[in-house]
Amino acid sequence: MTDSLISSAYSQALEVIASVEPRIAEATRQELADQRGSLKLIASENYASPAVLMTMGTWFSDKYAEGTVGHRFYAGCQNVDTVEALAAEHARELFGAQYAYVQPHSGIDANLVAFWSILANRVESPYLQKMQAKNVNELTEADWETLRHELGNQRLLGMSLDAGGHLTHGFRPNISGKMFHQQQYGTDPETQLLDYDAVAAKAREFKPLVMVAGYSAYPRRVNFAKMREIADEVGATLMVDMAHFAGLVAGKVFTGDEDPVPHAHIVTTTTHKSLRGPRGGMVLAQEEFAADVDRGCPMVLGGPLSHVMAAKAVAFAEARQPSFQAYAQKVADNAKSLAEGFLTRGATLVTGGTDNHIVLLDVSSFGLTGRQAESALLDAGVVTNRNSVPADPNGAWYTSGVRLGTPALTTRGFGHDEFDTVAELIVDVLINTTPGTTKAGDPSKASYVVGDGVADRVTKQSAEMLDKHPLYPGLVLS
């Protein structure tokens, strides 16, 4: 029943759109066709359910609702209150969190909200206290000047970008690398694994206010109990950014010391990666931070996206089903198959394997840069993204790695054997690709030559698998 409902709902929606701007309807149809026809291995992407997607396309989009549940700066927010309260309740239940703030529009926004709540709670400053106590008028221009310096010069310790950390964890081009006095911890040069003793030594020396754990390109689990111990020893606040692996936490693949929620003071996440919800962000906090997290709007956010908060509630309800736990376990199992598939074919993996949803392939053994590998794979319909490897000799633009993730294809129903085949196809492309030369005849880091017929062969083989596991199987557009 739902298949035909979904098919007619989308077909009719596209007709409505086409009556205004047919090129947008056409691009939307084409996007579905393209997504159906490519091997999506981008580790940060997924396919949300039709229920989640449809929830985003309603009149909740039209409502302004600055403020918090029951305390809005606009009239007529009673239905937004229902939606936001439900999304927060599902989030608290799903993650066992004391407090959930579902307004952030993205992962970056969620991190800004968390940073502010930590500054507001932890910086010791008489000016800050006056500001918080609403005695703002007592602050002179000179007080504000001091306060700006105090707030903007706090210490943050995060994982370095080339070890797998995220831009928002103190990387210079991001605001976090400018407003904070930042230092980074990396991974062990031999094993490429997190070295907790080295993190602790750095924390003791640097004494950060904020310690950030979490990653975008580290193919291993993190022991958050240990990270909290380190933070406590040096008086730091532990913030865990689980944007990438929230689905594995929700699906109870990461439990105990690997579950960040009971260990971190504050947890931030996106909702659209392994968690398989709408594009958005969220903050989970221990009670003491809740009041300042709630000031996310107007501190760094404008009005909440009520239609997306509604879709978050739907996605969290889905993630509370036993079927989501089975999905999350398959995501991790499939990553193991993919890694095995590479290792048995002689490829090199950062850290030598995986125990989450990410596989980081070091393509230097194929004589390629990440940029060349990414482009050659795309020619064969394999969608990945290039990524630095630890101490990358090619820098952050060309890189030496390709990052792969299993959440999206697992949603399509790919299993052990298919992921082994995916490894086979990727190796087939890469061993048959050679670097090109620049116009001046020098070796290029960007151009490449794929052997004759390779892209066609791989495209055909992946099409067979994609046909067997269709995306949105019941959805037929008229």
Ligand SMILES: *Cc1c(COP(=O)(O)O)cnc(C)c1O
């Ligand atoms: C993806 C990601 C973000 C940013 O999320 P956006 O929604 O793109 O802003 C932040 N932190 C980590 C660790 C991420 O992986």
